[in-house]
Amino acid sequence: MLRVGFLASAANDATPAIVRAFGKLRPGWRVDLLQAPWSDPSAGLAGADVPVALLRLPFPGEETFGVRTLFSESRCVALPSTHPLAGRASIDFCELWDDPVIVAPALKGTWREHWLALSERDGREVRVGAVTEHPDEFLGAIAGGCGIALVPASTSHFYSRPDIVYVPVRGVSPSDVAVAWLPDPGEAAVDFVRCCLDVTRSRRTGCGTRSG
Numbered sequence: 001m002l003r004v005g006f007l008a009s010a011a012n013d014a015t016p017a018i019v020r021a022f023g024k025l026r027p028g029w030r031v032d033l034l035q036a037p038w039s040d041p042s043a044g045l046a047g048a049d050v051p052v053a054l055l056r057l058p059f060p061g062e063e064t065f066g067v068r069t070l071f072s073e074s075r076c077v078a079l080p081s082t083h084p085l086a087g088r089a090s091i092d093f094c095e096l097w098d099d100p101v102i103v104a105p106a107l108k109g110t111w112r113e114h115w116l117a118l119s120e121r122d123g124r125e126v127r128v129g130a131v132t133e134h135p136d137e138f139l140g141a142i143a144g145g146c147g148i149a150l151v152p153a154s155t156s157h158f159y160s161r162p163d164i165v166y167v168p169v170r171g172v173s174p175s176d177v178a179v180a181w182l183p184d185p186g187e188a189a190v191d192f193v194r195c196c197l198d199v200t201r202s203r204r205t206g207c208g209t210r211s212g
Helices: 014-025 109-115 135-143 187-204
Strands: 002-006 031-035 052-057 066-073 075-080 101-103 128-131 149-152 164-170 175-181
Touching: 002 187, 014 031, 014 187, 052 066, 052 187, 066 187, 075 135, 101 135, 101 149, 135 164, 175 187
Parallel strands: 002 031, 002 052, 101 128
Antiparallel strands: 052 175, 066 175, 075 149, 075 164
């Protein structure tokens, strides 16, 4: 069995294909996907709980691990369905600067800067509406009107609900999905990394179903 850490939706729609590819490469092995709370952006790598993980860049301490970017996706904003901008086809990021933001406990350093898009706020101070650690708490806080949040575009697919609207945002950088591993992860983990790269590469080049 190979323990693989992940955050939220992992590698989106590519995850099942990666697991199947690993099973073909290593018959008899099983992948045990372990979801980490947002308080651990390393998805278990920092504590060596797992040898390999699917996560989002940037994350604290990533320079101490092996890291390969698998694909990028645009970010959108998650709004309560009652928000004045919820009916828009797209939103300029500057229109959201005064809204309170829902954050995770681990929001610090480059992780915090990315998910709050600090470099794209023109120095505008961030107001925190709520701190949440799990997807259900996060979505509940948004739906309840506590604030908004920048999220990967695929969130609208994996976490669809009637009281939340996801709207494309102009003026923010994309989100990168990556596979990361310990300095000495073991041969099985190395094979898993290879499967991650092969599957996502084939999807980018049109050989197979594309990831979200």
